[in-house]
Amino acid sequence: METIIRKSNVFLILILVGFISCNSDNTIFDTYKTLDNGIWKADDPIEFSFLITDTISRNNVFINLRNNNAYSYSNLYVIANLNFPDGRKIVDTLQYRMTDNEGNFLGSGFSEIKENKLFYKEQKTFPMSGEYSVSIWQAMRKNGEIDQIKELKGISDIGLKIEKIE
Template identity: 50%
Template sequence: MMKNKIGLLFFVAVLFASCDSNSVFDEYVALPKSSWNKNNTIQFTFPVNDSIGKKNLYINLRNNKDYGYSNLFLITQMNFPDGQVIIDTLEYDMADVTGKFLGQGFSDIKENKLFYKENITFPRTGDYTFKVRQAMRKNGEIQGVEELEGITHVGFRIEKTQ
């Protein structure tokens, strides 16, 4: 009886994984104590074998009720196999005008799928590295927020376009 339950559970897991056929890369990093230190650069390395097909790139974030801001500033860096580097400063809304967190989820954890790049092609095959760090500051202050509380996970996802 136990073997049947484990087999069924494995089958369901494989079925769900295969339903996400658009995913090319999808990885998360859990942040210790649900806090993102300003010096903690999250890094994802991924292979690119297709330099023709268009892709959408996303930064995935999970936040909890301890996140104290309505927006989020990030600094990203994409390293290409040939040594080229692209750095971007990005801002995302994390809450609506009433203060309700955006994103998906029924509990205190909200998952945000944030567009990073849309409809792009990678110019060459090889290993790419994507780096991201938080760049939050309080209004009127020069120093960045040392510990950004309420961010539980940071992820990076690449999807084939339809």
């Protein structure tokens, strides 16, 4: 009986060690900002600042977004500025698909709120150490209109996540 208990304890420890080693966290930065009343105002950029010390490793950078059923569009346009410690910046205009062909929201979640992990920069190496910042604006317009939507409804949270690639 004692041998069976010892073997099961060893087996349990091996499973636990394997589980922990498979779940190594490569997250460098992960923060969300909550929008008041689920409205993203056109003149209100969402800003994130983070410190980079590793200038060799490659990273994936994601814009994380939580939307609900009040979001009435099948896509999302954003403008993102990546600001370097030396003052240089890269400006990107990005489009993300938010629904499938039937109009169902993409993303994960069982409730009305869907969480989307959207690629911003793939395999990005930050060339210098120091404090970086990212500013994100919504750039949505209705079809055929020039003016930007002033208050985009249905976006509750916006986040930025940086994951080191192993």
